[in-house]
């Protein structure tokens with residue numbers, strides 16, 4: 001059995017070798033038969049596969065992981081690699097649950113707009129969007145893309161200055177180069193005279209000014225320094241997004257107005273720090289590499305190996321109390337010392353909760369007489385003393401729902417969403433009803449009052465105060481409907497006994 005297997009492998013490798021030799025020969029002899037379709041003609045005009053454990057990748061050094069295994073391992077565990085098939089994303093796009101992509105479960109972009117593909121692919125599946133001139137594709141039917149892949153990010157040549165162009169429509173991709181001539185997209189290639197393909201090289205841009213030549217593939221590959229990779233601009237087009245003129249995603253703008261931007265601190269500083277103990281970009285012992293100082297080699301785990309540690313790194317919580325006339329006053333300060341952007345940021349589903357509990361010596365919760373309570377969006381914690389930090393979208397007019405919603409159920413869902421604890425969806429006709437997220441280098445102050453003494457004259461009872469700050473990936477009610485795990489990350493917990 002084993003022998004048969006290895007025989008099969010050898011045969012596959014041999015056949016592949018023969019094919020590639022033929023290819024090389026045809027190039028050497030400048031023998032140019034009828035043009036082959038671009039996507040199959042040569043490795044360097046289609047997206048490179050980042051994947052590993054693929055015989056072809058190892059043998060022909062076609063995969064990024066063949067030479068950059070450490071980068072690959074970080075990327076494959078990061079959400080950029082999953083963006084095209086992230087079940088939560090697909091369930092919101094299609095209007096299904098995460099495990100049954102055929103069910104009909106609101107909310108869903110495609111349930112509201114059965115005849116439109118939408119612009120989600122611009123950021124969530126840019127490789128697929130590039131294949132289509134209208135840049136609008138049905139994400140559910142796309143096959144064989146690798147999310148936001150190594151090759152995709154490393155073919156970004158420049159960024160369009162027009163702030164309205166989002167995702168891939170504002171990103172200039174260069175696929176190949178011949179001398180000084182750049183070929184940017186598949187359409188250009190198809191128009192180009194096939195006899196001119198000869199001599200074109202696949203290109204990879206990066207932040208290294210003096211990259212080594214990759215001898216083994218130098219006839220088909222070129223590495224090129226591009227200062228863009230050191231700046232937040234390379235992240236801008238996907239981390240800022242509007243619906244009409246309503247900023248749904250605003251991380252880049254938050255950064256652009258932050259103390260970090262004023263000090264020249266870029267996204268990469270926090271999200272791609274130098275990788276500890278690394279001394280080479282290449283980890284394939286058969287490929288010539290160079291010893292490099294650690295600060296030239298950057299992590300590709302965008303939320304670091306430990307997202308919990310990153311999230312709590314810049315937040316703080318302080319409690320101040322006062323007991324007077326039978327009343328306990330609690331003042332809570334939540335600080336966002338992250339000078340890069342608001343806390344929380346990213347998808348408008350991200351939210352953070354400050355929860356306050358005051359108990360007497362019997363463990364009974366004292367009731368709040370004055371101060372903020374958590375809204376419906378906090379799910380099981382609604383009505384408890386505390387605060388929700390989030391950007392809340394609301395629909396401008398339910399008339400729109402009636403006009404644009406195709407189905408009765410869709411309109412019904414819009415009417416009850418708020419009561420269920422789910423704010424308006426990104427693609428509805430929305431406005432920002434409130435944005436209580438904490439701005440970079442700012443803090444939020446909230447004040448609560450509880451009765452602790454039966455009357456002014458009686459001695460005060462002892463109380464324990466517990467304040468918690470946690471981050472949530474989404475709304476509990478939405479998680480339940482979509483069958484998604486509600487990720488709750490407890491960042492700070494403080495106790496005080498008086």
Ligand code: HEC
Pocket residue numbers: 048049050061062063064065066067068150151154204205206207208209210211212213214216217223224225226280281282287288289290292
């Ligand atoms: C055959 C091995 C090999 C393969 C396959 C390979 N690389 Fe590299 N790569 C190298 C070497 C060698 C360097 C230069 C290292 C140095 O200078 O220290 C390099 C450097 C780079 C750089 C830095 C360029 C710069 O100027 O900043 C980037 C970015 C890069 N590779 C991305 C990729 C991506 C993306 C893929 C897959 C599409 C890939 N590489 C596949 C060997 C390889």
Ligand code: HEC
Pocket residue numbers: 078079080082083084086089122123124126148167168234235236237238239267268271301302303
């Ligand atoms: C082509 C669009 C695109 C570009 C360019 C891009 N991102 Fe993202 N990014 C996304 C998408 C889409 C997601 C969400 C993927 C998901 O959850 O399925 C994401 C997720 C993230 C996350 C959170 C989740 C995680 O585990 O990574 C961080 C942090 C992030 N990006 C930072 C960056 C930074 C920093 C840059 C620039 C160096 C950048 N991104 C460039 C589209 C992009």
Ligand code: HEC
Pocket residue numbers: 232235239251252255256260265266267268269270271303310311313314338339340341342343344345346347350
């Ligand atoms: C000073 C450090 C710092 C800078 C600069 C910074 N970030 Fe962040 N970022 C963080 C921290 C810490 C978190 C985790 C806490 C949170 O979610 O707010 C985070 C969270 C995020 C998230 C949310 C991930 C999630 O889980 O939903 C995204 C997306 C993101 N950053 C993108 C960016 C982009 C894009 C830039 C540049 C425009 C940037 N960040 C600049 C520190 C930084």
Ligand code: HEC
Pocket residue numbers: 050064065068071072073075076080148149150151153154206207208229230234268269272281296297298299300
């Ligand atoms: C979301 C975009 C993005 C993705 C995806 C991505 N990179 Fe990068 N890469 C960058 C940026 C930005 C830098 C520059 C970091 C810096 O210098 O601060 C970089 C730097 C590099 C470098 C140069 C050396 C270094 O560490 O700075 C190499 C090599 C590299 N990436 C390889 C890869 C490989 C291999 C993959 C896939 C496994 C990959 N990249 C995926 C954006 C990306």
Ligand code: HEC
Pocket residue numbers: 086088089092093109118119120121122123124166167237238239240241242249345346347350426427473
């Ligand atoms: C301008 C770029 C952009 C566009 C357009 C876009 N997204 Fe996103 N989306 C992102 C980024 C970036 C993140 C990750 C932010 C974070 O991690 O907090 C994200 C995250 C999400 C998430 C959360 C995924 C998770 O695992 O938590 C969902 C769901 C989502 N998007 C749905 C959509 C839908 C549906 C559309 C189209 C109607 C869409 N997005 C259009 C950039 C975009």
